[in-house]
Amino acid sequence: MKEIIREKLKEIERMHNVKILYAVESGSRAWGFPSKDSDYDVRFIYIHPPSWYLSIDQQGIGAKRDVIEEPINDLLDISGWEITKALRLFRKNNPPLLEWLRSEIIYYQEYEFIHHMRALESDVFFxxxxxxxxxxxxxxxxxxxxxxxxxxxxxxxxxxxxxxxxxxxxxxxxxxxxxxxxxxxxxxxxxxxxxxxxxxxxxxxxxxxxxxxxxxxxxxxxxxxxxxxxxxxxxxLQGTVEDPTSQLDELFRKTLEEVF
Missing domain, CATH: 1.20.120 (Four Helix Bundle (Hemerythrin (Met), subunit A))
Structure with missing residues (x-):
């Protein structure tokens, strides 16, 4: 099944002209209690070429969607978040995203993005x-x-x-x-x-x-x-965290430069 998933990820890259940075299993299989009929819940983070970001329309508006969702079937549920969407959610300490970083079932990992993201986790933990x-x-x-x-x-x-x-x-x-x-x-x-x-x-x-x-x-x-x-x-509970936006902006720029 892992090879089928990897081939599907390559197909997504070709169809959408993106590069996938990280893809993992989420849900019951990653949590350690799958049923015999559990599907595969694949989640990934991806990045577009620089020209996609250099336009007057913001990401997530109109045709510039910041998610990729494949049709769900009985075996496979696969979807991904564009990198700036993922980093905005990371800034908010989004639990599902942080679970992706901890999944032990990794289908694909390329470039230094995830290593840097994990290193910043303590700065966003709330x-x-x-x-x-x-x-x-x-x-x-x-x-x-x-x-x-x-x-x-x-x-x-x-x-x-x-x-x-x-x-x-x-x-x-x-x-x-x-x-x-x-x-x-x-x-x-x-x-x-x-x-x-x-x-x-x-x-x-x-x-x-x-x-x-x-x-x-x-x-x-x-x-x-x-x-x-x-x-x-x-x-x-009381307390706040410092705004990590400048660090996340820098991570986005470095990743864009590394990938393209």
Missing amino acids: PNSMLYHYLNMAKKNYREYLQGTDVKIKKYFYVLRPILACQWIEKHGTTPPIGFHELLEDSVEEGELKERVEELLHRKLNGEEFDLEPRIDVINQFVEREMERLEAYAKS
């Missing part, structure tokens, strides 16, 4: 926005899937992972790792809760299909307690 992103994700999925007597058991992972990511931010003050198991090991002590989560993870990784099942009270209680506690913690 725990408040990241905490609210993960907390809102957990609350939304919990509200939609896990409040009945019978629930969609596999949805527990889409609530637990953002909660564990919040706990990592609270504990370490850094961007959380992408892997679910690493987050679990860091935050959850040995006991019934961890046993039940590991049992679900084992079933999911072995391809067992989940349907509606009785909810797992020990997990629900943990989720409800932590969502309330973490929301209070997020509200208590």
Whole structure:
């Protein structure tokens, strides 16, 4: 499958006259809990030739779109962000983008762009926005899937992972790792809760299909307690970060010069 994805990326470069800088797997495969029918969620960052940027129309307006999205099929979901869009989101400490930087499934990486971007991460890290992103994700999925007597058991992972990511931010003050198991090991002590989560993870990784099942009270209680506690913690945080725009402008210019 990796070769198919790489060929698709080369095709995108030809069709759109761009250079791809970085392409990775995101979603459940990168998080460490794919289902047997999980598709491949490929995300990439790309750059246009200099002439594309030297015009009176700004990126992202009209025909100058700042995303490339391929039609989704049952196997492959592939889309990318133009470099200046990616850097603006990086400036905002965008969690999905920071997860791309941590993905261990890398399909393509060229030039020095990603190395420089990772080196600047501490300059843009702002725990408040990241905490609210993960907390809102957990609350939304919990509200939609896990409040009945019978629930969609596999949805527990889409609530637990953002909660564990919040706990990592609270504990370490850094961007959380992408892997679910690493987050679990860091935050959850040995006991019934961890046993039940590991049992679900084992079933999911072995391809067992989940349907509606009785909810797992020990997990629900943990989720409800932590969502309330973490929301209070997020509200208590103060602080700002210095504007990194000049550094990101320089990174964009250097990358444009290196690639073209």
